[in-house]
Amino acid sequence: MRNDFAVFIDRDGTINVDVDFLSRPEQLELIPRSAEAIRALNGLGIPVVVITNQSGIARGLFSEQDLAEVHAALDRTLAEHGASVLAYYYCPHHPREGVGTYRKDCRCRKPGTGMLDEAAAAYGFDLRRSFVVGDKAIDVEAGRAAGAVALQVATGYGEQEKEAGARFRDHYAPDLFGAVQYIITILSERP
Numbered sequence: 001m002r003n004d005f006a007v008f009i010d011r012d013g014t015i016n017v018d019v020d021f022l023s024r025p026e027q028l029e030l031i032p033r034s035a036e037a038i039r040a041l042n043g044l045g046i047p048v049v050v051i052t053n054q055s056g057i058a059r060g061l062f063s064e065q066d067l068a069e070v071h072a073a074l075d076r077t078l079a080e081h082g083a084s085v086l087a088y089y090y091c092p093h094h095p096r097e098g099v100g101t102y103r104k105d106c107r108c109r110k111p112g113t114g115m116l117d118e119a120a121a122a123y124g125f126d127l128r129r130s131f132v133v134g135d136k137a138i139d140v141e142a143g144r145a146a147g148a149v150a151l152q153v154a155t156g157y158g159e160q161e162k163e164a165g166a167r168f169r170d171h172y173a174p175d176l177f178g179a180v181q182y183i184i185t186i187l188s189e190r191p
């Protein structure tokens with residue numbers, strides 16, 4: 001059966017500890033219970049899609065190949081916990097920093113909804129039935145703009161941006177695991 005919705009999850013500060021401009025696999029450190037949260041979604045057959053702003057590419061701090069290696073390592077780490085991600089979508093751009101084609105006013109950089117739209121088109125997800133989880137205000141702003149249920153987590157920049165995210169989010173959770181518990185409750189109440 002094809003799922004008509006997904007859970008979209010920000011990466012840094014939501015799944016793994018946010019170290020500024022993470023560029024190497026050895027910098028990856030999972031936030032406690034985040035792999036278990038993803039595994040719970042996997043167990044219910046709910047697609048999990050990562051959406052992440054990676055302007056470090058535009059800034060010349062790392063390459064798309066470096067990013068691919070980080071995501072391969074994240075996949076391996078999640079697999080050790082019995083968890084997996086369907087797809088990674090990232091925005092390599094920045095509106096003012098960087099050179100060449102990476103320097104642009106794109107639609108994919110959150111709070112833009114470009115990554116959500118792209119994944120929805122590729123997999124047939126209904127964004128209005130989907131969920132977006134992230135630590136920053138831009139994450140819940142993007143989720144709200146797409147018509148999804150928007151959840152902000154207290155990990156990463158969540159505490160710092162709790163005020164800023166308030167008008168965009170539907171729920172504030174202590175971490176990804178708490179957010180997933182809330183999502184499962186919402187789903188159990190859907191007709």
Ligand SMILES: [Mg+2]
Pocket residue numbers: 010011012013014018134135136156
């Ligand atoms: Mg984040």
Ligand SMILES: [Zn+2]
Pocket residue numbers: 091092093094106107108109
């Ligand atoms: Zn972009």
